[in-house]
Structure formats: C-alpha cells, structure tokens
Amino acid sequence: MGIISRGFGGRRRDSAPDLPPGQYLTHDFPVLSAGPTPRIPLDRWSFTITTEAGQKHTWDWARFTALPSEEITRDIHCVTKWSKLGTTWKGVSLDTLFADVETAADYVMAHSKGGYTTNVPLEDLLDGQAWIAYEFDGEPLDPEHGGPARLLIPHLYFWKSAKWVNGLEMMHEDEPGFWEAAGYHMYGDPWHEQRYQGD
Amino acid sequence: MARTALPGRLTWQAATVTAVRQETPSARTLVLDVPGWPGHLPGQHLDLRLTAEDGYSAQRSYSIASDWPGDGPVEITIQRLEDGEVSPYLTDVVETGDKIELRGPIGGWFVWRPAQPAPVLLVAGGSGVVPLMSMIRERGRLRARQPFRVIYSVRTPEDACFADELKRRVRDDAGLDVHFVYTRSAPDGWPAPPKRIDVATINSHGWPPDFAPDVFVCGPTSFVETVADILVALGHDPKKIRTERFGGK
The missing domain is CATH 3.40.50.80 (Nucleotide-binding domain of ferredoxin-NADP reductase (FNR) module)
Known part of the structure; x- marks a missing residue:
C-alpha cells in the first residue's frame, strides 16, 4: 500500500465496481488522439491484411460491411485511467477477416490512416476477442472515435484499439508501435496494470 | 521508495510538496521535491497516486508545467473539476509538507524538442x-x-x-x-x-x-x-x- 494521503477519502469507490487497478469510471467517452482527426470518405476506405509472405487480402467498404457482423458489449479501459462499462458496438470479427488468411507469424502491426501503429499478438485478435468496429451505440462511428472503422480489442488498454485502422501486417517478431516506442507497454493488459515499459 | 536502476522502468516514489501557488480561483500549482527525478522534456506528464487510510487509491495523470534545468523542483498545475475526485483534493486540501506518490515522466510524442529548428x-x-x-x-x-x-x-x-x-x-x-x-x-x-x-x-x-x-x-x-x-x-x-x-x- 502506498503512502497515506492526509485527508483524502475518495469519492468514487461505491460507484466503481470491478475495475482494473488504477482505473476510474467515466460515463462520457473521452477522446485521445495524437493528432488531428482524419475524415475518410467511405468510397476511399479500404482495409488490408498483409501476410509475412506479402500476400494481401483487401476489403472495400461495400465488401467489408457485407460480411457477417456482430453486436459487441464490452467494458473498455484507457491507459489514461478512465474505464467505461458496457459499451456497445457493431463490427466484423477478426476471425471472419482472417478466415482465408494463411500465416505462420505470431505478431501483428495495426496501421491507421495518419501513420499511427500499434502491435498486438495474433492470438489476442482471434477467438472472439477482437473486431473491426464501425458502429457505436447504434450509430455510425464518429471520426473522433475512429470512424469509419476502428480496431476493437477490449481486453487490452484502449490505445491498442487503433482508430481509423486501414491494415494489419503480420510479423514474425514483436515490434513496438507508436505509443509502445514512446515507453508504453508492449502488451497492455489492464488487469495487470501494464501501462508502461517494465510494468 | 528509491527508484530502481532498471532502465525504462517507472517506479512510484514519494514527492514532497514544498510550496503551493494559486494561479486562478480554481487552479493551483504544486511545487514538488522529487528525489532522484530523472528529468523530463517539455510537454511530458506524470502519474500521481492518492491513497486513503483504508487503502483505497486513485491515480490520475497531470501535465508538468515546469521546465527542467537539470535539478530543482517539478511543478504541476491542476485545474479543479467540480465533480472530480482527485483534483479538488490537490487544489483545496494539499498543503506544504505533504507527501504525494508519483511516477514519471511519461509520454514521448507531445513533446517539444529544442533541437527541432522549426518555428x-x-x-x-x-x-x-x-x-x-x-x-x-x-x-x-x-x-x-x-x-x-x-x-x-x-x-x-x-x-x-x-x-x-x-x-x-x-x-x-x-x-x-x-x-x-x-x-x-x-x-x-x-x-x-x-x-x-x-x-x-x-x-x-x-x-x-x-x-x-x-x-x-x-x-x-x-x-x-x-x-x-x-x-x-x-x-x-x-x-x-x-x-x-x-x-x-
């Protein structure tokens, strides 16, 4: 236990059940982005999975949204300490997108419009754990929150859920993405409070 | 509470509030003595942790307001959020001499690097x-x-x-x-x-x-x-x- 803060009681504990360590509950939806919000016209949107052999699997908006979609309700946890419970999304499971992808690589680099990247082990994207989401709360996903479509990996800190995602690149070795290269944790499990390198 | 020598590892440590400055009716600067602070770049932030007597704790991130001449205090300036849990404590309750746990510096993107020649x-x-x-x-x-x-x-x-x-x-x-x-x-x-x-x-x-x-x-x-x-x-x-x-x- 840390040093006692004289006169600090804490006000939120009753309303914050079952949160990962160091998180607090929020009811709004904060926006964290490293730069301006890109506006991506749907007729210019595409999403590509590139294997370690260079093979590309690409979807345009029409083909992507014609894939079977799922309703997803999950808690999300941002490394800046806020958590939001029971968020609802619509998206395409990565299991669906990877169905015809042949790969022996274990790691993935997600790429976004604007140059953002983040690294994730492939096993964290499969088996019903991750989606490319394009609706939030029944509405098309706002550009500020990553629309037209973003990665959604709710079991990891939310910086891994790359906004404006446009590609996944398979890698044999784990390599740091944008925030990971700036000192954030390579994996980012909120329940183990893996915020920064060495956590 | 000493910082470990592990490179790249951010450990919690105790800082002492050496002065407070009211900046506006709702914002206050805490001047912190942080033993062994490794220094920071302008734009970085730190994480701060408060702990109640029963062990309940709360963490928040705060931007650093001071520059870093190589030694001296670290200053954070806090805006009170009326419905906040941590900021009203920092703006209204904390006094000189209090100890606060923190770790940092954090963030390598929202940083001005003086070697960059651009305006x-x-x-x-x-x-x-x-x-x-x-x-x-x-x-x-x-x-x-x-x-x-x-x-x-x-x-x-x-x-x-x-x-x-x-x-x-x-x-x-x-x-x-x-x-x-x-x-x-x-x-x-x-x-x-x-x-x-x-x-x-x-x-x-x-x-x-x-x-x-x-x-x-x-x-x-x-x-x-x-x-x-x-x-x-x-x-x-x-x-x-x-x-x-x-x-x-």
Whole structure:
C-alpha cells in the first residue's frame, strides 16, 4: 500500500465496481488522439491484411460491411485511467477477416490512416476477442472515435484499439508501435496494470 | 521508495510538496521535491497516486508545467473539476509538507524538442496551457532561437494561468508572442467582443503553413478538434500537429 494521503477519502469507490487497478469510471467517452482527426470518405476506405509472405487480402467498404457482423458489449479501459462499462458496438470479427488468411507469424502491426501503429499478438485478435468496429451505440462511428472503422480489442488498454485502422501486417517478431516506442507497454493488459515499459 | 536502476522502468516514489501557488480561483500549482527525478522534456506528464487510510487509491495523470534545468523542483498545475475526485483534493486540501506518490515522466510524442529548428505554434484551451507552459519556460531558459507564437483561449481574464509570467516573458523575449482569446468576458478596452477561437484567429496569430511550424494543441476535446480541423484546412501538415485532449464528448 502506498503512502497515506492526509485527508483524502475518495469519492468514487461505491460507484466503481470491478475495475482494473488504477482505473476510474467515466460515463462520457473521452477522446485521445495524437493528432488531428482524419475524415475518410467511405468510397476511399479500404482495409488490408498483409501476410509475412506479402500476400494481401483487401476489403472495400461495400465488401467489408457485407460480411457477417456482430453486436459487441464490452467494458473498455484507457491507459489514461478512465474505464467505461458496457459499451456497445457493431463490427466484423477478426476471425471472419482472417478466415482465408494463411500465416505462420505470431505478431501483428495495426496501421491507421495518419501513420499511427500499434502491435498486438495474433492470438489476442482471434477467438472472439477482437473486431473491426464501425458502429457505436447504434450509430455510425464518429471520426473522433475512429470512424469509419476502428480496431476493437477490449481486453487490452484502449490505445491498442487503433482508430481509423486501414491494415494489419503480420510479423514474425514483436515490434513496438507508436505509443509502445514512446515507453508504453508492449502488451497492455489492464488487469495487470501494464501501462508502461517494465510494468 | 528509491527508484530502481532498471532502465525504462517507472517506479512510484514519494514527492514532497514544498510550496503551493494559486494561479486562478480554481487552479493551483504544486511545487514538488522529487528525489532522484530523472528529468523530463517539455510537454511530458506524470502519474500521481492518492491513497486513503483504508487503502483505497486513485491515480490520475497531470501535465508538468515546469521546465527542467537539470535539478530543482517539478511543478504541476491542476485545474479543479467540480465533480472530480482527485483534483479538488490537490487544489483545496494539499498543503506544504505533504507527501504525494508519483511516477514519471511519461509520454514521448507531445513533446517539444529544442533541437527541432522549426518555428513553434502553441494553442491552449483553458488548463491545456500547462504542458505548453513547460515548453515556453524551456524556450526561455535555453534562449532558443525558434520563434514561438502562443494562442491561449480562456473564458475570462481571471481564468488565465501564468498571466503575469507570460506578460513578463513577452516583454523580455522578442521571439515570443502570446495572443489571448476570451470566450465569455474580455478585459476592459479589449478590441474585440468575447468569441470562440476561429479561422481568423489562427490565420492572424499562428504561423503560415509554408513555415512548417511544429504545432502543439492542448485543451478540452471540442476545442482541440476545432483547432486541429482549422489548422488542417489552412494547409498545415497533419503530421506536424500534435494534440492532447481532455474530457469527454
């Protein structure tokens, strides 16, 4: 236990059940982005999975949204300490997108419009754990929150859920993405409070 | 509580509050003595942890307001959020001599690196001025040659943090320009009625896109969205615009 803060009681504990360590509950939806919000016209949107052999699997908006979609309700946890419970999304499971992808690589680099990247082990994207989401709360996903479509990996800190995602690149070795290269944790499990390198 | 020697590992340590300064009616600076602080770059933040007597704890991130001359205290400036859990404690309860746990510095993107030769544009909304103040102070200490322009939006003159210091720095530094935007009430004699930041403000008081400035925008989400959109529309390279947002939408 840390040093006692004289006169600090804490006000939120009753309303914050079952949160990962160091998180607090929020009811709004904060926006964290490293730069301006890109506006991506749907007729210019595409999403590509590139294997370690260079093979590309690409979807345009029409083909992507014609894939079977799922309703997803999950808690999300941002490394800046806020958590939001029971968020609802619509998206395409990565299991669906990877169905015809042949790969022996274990790691993935997600790429976004604007140059953002983040690294994730492939096993964290499969088996019903991750989606490319394009609706939030029944509405098309706002550009500020990553629309037209973003990665959604709710079991990891939310910086891994790359906004404006446009590609996944398979890698044999784990390599740091944008925030990971700036000192954030390579994996980012909120329940183990893996915020920064060495956590 | 000593920092470990493990490189790249951020450990919690106890800091001592050595002074407090009221910046506005609702914002306060805590001057912290942090033994073994490794130093920080202007724009970085730190994590702070409070612990109640029964072990309940709360963490928050705060931008660092001070520059880093190699030693000395670390300053954070906190805006009180009325429904907040941590900020009212820091602005109203903490006293000189109290100990607070923190770890840092954190963040390597929203950082001004003085080796970058580009001119600098800083755009602050409210307490978003805090990490930008660290950059302004670093500039002053290094006598950096890159010119700085600052646009600082506040509700009223009373809400401006660091107002006297900014005035003094502008007077003493020909390469620093600060333009205030007042959204609710302006000082007597101010040439324009209160208004929100707009294209004309940024066009007149920022740098032309041709100068390829390094741009830092920090403030509430809607403010940052507006400013970043205007900058992109004016022709600034999105890759040169670094943003830090707070609050929901």
